[in-house]
Amino acid sequence: MTEAGFLEVTWTDPVTGCRGYLVIDRLVRGVASGGLRMRRGCTLSEVRGLARGMTLKEGLNYDPAGRYIPLGGAKGGIDSDPYDENARDVVTRYLRAMRPLIERYWTLGEDLGLRQDVIDGVIADIGLRSSIQAIHPLLEDRDAATGRLAAAFKIEVGGLGLDELVGGLGVAQATLTGLDILGLGGGPNRVVVQGFGSMGGATARFLAEAGLDVVGVSDVHGVVTNPSGLDVENLLRHRDRFGGINRDHLKAGDALLPPEAWLDVPAEVLVPAAVSYCVDAGNQARIGAKLVVEAANMPVTADAEDLLGARGIPVVPDFVANSATNSWWWWTLFGDIGADADEAFAQVRTRMRELVTNMVDQATRDGLSLRTAALRLSETNLEAIQARFG
Template sequence: MSKLYDPYQNVIDVMEQAMEVGHINTAMFEILKNPQRETKVYLPVEMDDGTVKVFEGYRVQHSNIRGPFKGGIRYHQDCTLNEVKALATWMSLKCAVANIPYGGAKGGIRVDPKTLSKRELCRLTRRYTFAIAPIIGADTDIPAPDVNTNSQTMAWVLDTYSQLNGKPCPGVVTGKPIELGGSRGRNSATGRGVVISTKLLLAQEGKELAGTTVAIQGMGNVGSNAARIFYHRGATVVAVSDVSGGLYCADGLDIDAISDYLATPDALLADYNADGVSHISNEEVLTCTCDVLVPAALENQITEEIAHRLSCTYIVEAANGPTTEDADRVLASRGITLVPDIFANSGGVIVSYFEWVQNIQELTWERDQVNEMLEKLMSRSFDDLLSVVDECHCTLRMAAYIVALRKLVYAEEIKGIFP
């Protein structure tokens, strides 16, 4: 029987391995193993029928040694404090890999948002913002969208926080509507970063995106944007999936048509039909034959058992923590190259940083400028990973952790311990 998956223990285990492989001084590691603050809040909300429900919410602030805490807010029925702790830790590592001046945080509410009306979601979001308002702020902790949240959610957070402070506070969140100070290119940034990561990886072997076959598990914001960008850059997207199941076509799916279909409220891929397209399971999306597999759903998708059955050459992690520690070992033994989440999906937080800078400076940048800066920054970070791969003879995941931990440990060392 496989051991129970614990995302927080998974990230700590990989960090410990990276400390050893990268020959990093462990004196400050106890600090980095533990979040600086864990907040649990209970959120009473009046429902549309007049009843009152109490929801459980979290905000975990892992590290602000390199800058303000930064991390998304997710709404999911299976959200737990341990999951949020892992996600906050990954955010600290991700910001260090990208070399942007942020620390890591994450928030979440245990709720199935599909069971709530828009008015109920608004009241829940405002109550959550009120509960965590004392610990967030433009120079303290900056939330952003994550699973099942979006620019509308961030608009509610922004308005609630601004009302509490008696003035507009656009820098308190990123991923908000452009009309409220959001950045052009932010909505598609994480998916775009996944495509950039794939392009950089393929270039190491003299390959291009055009003609490369791609399978994408998950058609939320990240997966759908990645699918569209892959499609328009000439890649052949052979499989996609959402919570209802997957679609497969060996000759390539029409991603524009699928995207238009999914834009309809409550549309699911299980009800989509087109010539030459077959319906498959989410697991079959993972195991189908392709060049590049992009897990863009939730954690713990590529397990040890699934890893043995994969038929891809590369994996580019669009989701946070989709691959277990045991699966990593299988992938390495099979020669499947994996681009880790803390680099591959960093496009969102990088453009969030750009949005934050625009808010602080009261500027707006054009989409082309944002996209160009994103690709330049990710290319530079990828070169750093390759240098560590050569130095330490390790995987890209281990290299990413080593790059991040060297920066975090150095920051802790030069700061010292107060008091």
């Protein structure tokens, strides 16, 4: 395990035979950060890409004057169905096997298919202090820091937890800033959000609050659409813990479409907020939006993004748009912000406006794609982190 390389672990569940993976892309001050996902079909290559994305997120949010110093990037993944009745047992065996790495190197939270309360419960069951205990040696006052983060996790706004809201707010602010500074804000701005879990649901809420018409959302069962705009709050009230919407509580004018139809709903903004690789070279031609914002990790393949760019459709990359959840954890833990919703929302809005503005400015100045511009910004910060910490 070296600073220049990465660690990859492949695990086989002794009961079900399913595979699990952990990739540590980089260590900063001996620690890496990244969530654990669970989905059927998860691969080592996918987890490797996600871990690299976490390194880029951390680097992009580096503030030399902040208390929070970005960590390295990591990611875990389990190739198993999170809906299975034995899913929690699989997670327990996986985390028990990864225990030495969780104790010293890997701080983890929820990701696709897993909620934070499940991870926290398993962590307690296997006798660990916390899913982020590897960071404890870096804290000046561990009790105050962990108490502040625990208090923040108890905050709810409009029936949703603050920990769920900050990620969606970041995506919404990235969308609004992108529309503004790219000159795309004129005329109607209808939005389709693919995925209605933690990230997708919160994104839809904040975009609706900003005055955009959320005309379509999708879950595992299909697409709910309304050309006049969906009642997002009604859908959130009738959503299960996996983001599934109860169709018995739809409003007049709401219509149902099959799952694959999410790309066909007319909209100016498309927010893929569910699975990786859902937009590829084969289906990107169906997109008529003027802006794509990646709320999920790696939802648009590289060749699809090139084709979208050739058609004049910019893509705000995932490691920019969805970075607020990760940063909020550490801003709160290290004390850059307190356990307060208004303070968290202000920090997320300010930081996301800065990130997207800087990205677009560099892209415009140097004739780059948004992703290439964001990569350059992150890599510059990673070099500064390397120079500061060795």
